[in-house]
Amino acid sequence: xxxxxxxxxxxxxxxxxxxxxxxxxxxxxxxxxxxxxxxxxxxxxxxxxxxxxxxxxxxxxxxxxxxxxxxxxxxxxxxxxxxxxxxxxxxxxxxxxxxxxxxxxxxxxxxxxxxxxxxxxxxxxxxxxxxxxxxxxxxxxxxxxxxxxxxxxxxxxxxxxxxxxxxxxxxxxxxxxxxxxxxxxxxxxxxxxxxxxxxxxxxxxxxxxxxxxxxxxxxxxxxxxxxxxxxxxxxxxxxxxxxxxxxxxxxxxxxxxxxxxxxxxxxxxxxxxxxxxxxxxxxxxxxxxxxxxxx
Numbered sequence: 001x002x003x004x005x006x007x008x009x010x011x012x013x014x015x016x017x018x019x020x021x022x023x024x025x026x027x028x029x030x031x032x033x034x035x036x037x038x039x040x041x042x043x044x045x046x047x048x049x050x051x052x053x054x055x056x057x058x059x060x061x062x063x064x065x066x067x068x069x070x071x072x073x074x075x076x077x078x079x080x081x082x083x084x085x086x087x088x089x090x091x092x093x094x095x096x097x098x099x100x101x102x103x104x105x106x107x108x109x110x111x112x113x114x115x116x117x118x119x120x121x122x123x124x125x126x127x128x129x130x131x132x133x134x135x136x137x138x139x140x141x142x143x144x145x146x147x148x149x150x151x152x153x154x155x156x157x158x159x160x161x162x163x164x165x166x167x168x169x170x171x172x173x174x175x176x177x178x179x180x181x182x183x184x185x186x187x188x189x190x191x192x193x194x195x196x197x198x199x200x201x202x203x204x205x206x207x208x209x210x211x212x213x214x215x216x217x218x219x220x221x222x223x224x225x226x227x228x229x230x231x232x233x234x235x236x237x238x239x240x241x242x243x244x245x246x247x248x249x250x251x252x253x254x255x256x257x258x259x260x261x262x263x264x265x266x267x268x269x270x271x272x273x274x275x276x277x278x279x280x281x282x283x284x285x286x287x288x289x290x291x292x293x294x295x
Contacts, residue, residue: 011116011294018108027211028112035179035216037109038160041207044105050096051207055161055230057094058125062087070127073162073228078129087124089245090232092254097123100232102260106157109211110236113152117289119266121154121235122244128170128229134222136190137175137199139183140235141214143242149182151293154214154237160204161230170223172202172210178217185217192219239269239289 004013019028023043030037041051059070065086070076090097100106101120110118144153164171175197189195201221202210212218214235223229237243247265255262269286288295 009294011288011292015108015112015116015294018104019112022105022108024105024108027109031109031113031211031213034174034176036174036176036202036210036212036218038202038204039105039109039209039211041205044103044207044209046099046103046207050099051159051161053096054100054159054232055206057096058090058127058161058230058232061090061093062125062127070228073230075226076129076228077226078127078228080128080132083127083129087126088122090123090125091247092251095254095257097232098254098258098261100159101234102258102264103209106209106211106234107260107264109209110155110157111294113155113211113213114236114238115289115292115294117239117266117269117285117295118236118264119239119241119243119269120247120264121237121241123235124233126229126231126233128220128223128231130223130226132170132223134170134173134192135220136192137173137185137195137197137217137219138190139185139215139217141184144184144215146183149179149215152179152213152215152238154235154241155211156214157209157211157234157236159232159234160202160208160210161206161232162228163206164202164204164229166203167201167221168224170221170225170229171204173199173219173221174202174212175199175217179213179215181217182215184215190219239266239286 004016027037027039062083063070066082068082140156141153
């Protein structure tokens, strides 16, 4: 028996259909239990060559915005103080960034965590070369006070654009189950050298999706291997959160070509575009999100 066949819980029924379609049951369980999961490339429904296009677009955009030459990611050596600048707001740089944001597997898992009204908050790259330092344990759910951990308020859905084969690649590190704590790390817990919490590395092939509850504690290892670690970080939020970038002005051409994008950037939600002539059709979706975590 399939409970979704009763059509008694529409906000969940359609999600269950997508979870079935894309074989994501294990990943949903891991998100609930561990606070993170890795979806391998063969499940991502992305076109052949997608991750190469995405990685090349990240490198090309970084070079253009920062006036640097990176070259071949497999042999390049970069200073993160140069490549880390100007890394946000990528949607209109290349359509591959739109494809990354509206990928159906990404959205199925994002909406499982954040509900049907989840909104896109921003994209940024991480380009990490040999010798780049690590980062201490932290939570991405900024501004969410302790005690508000019953549901995910935001999530990180990152495209892994180069292989993370081991800790020397400088991967993300996670404390499994830490999203259940319902708070961010405290200063004495953040240092990887003496934190009392067990952490594990993210191991994934290029083209994988690493997605985690924004409350899951994570860090990153320093990179010891030559070449670059390249990642596209994507943040999504529940509609009451303060997004990193307001995409209301996204070009009409992109919205017409990618109809799902209009929903993803939250054009059907608050705020009203014109406060003098409110569009009351935006109210219903926002109100439903206040009664059902899957809405």
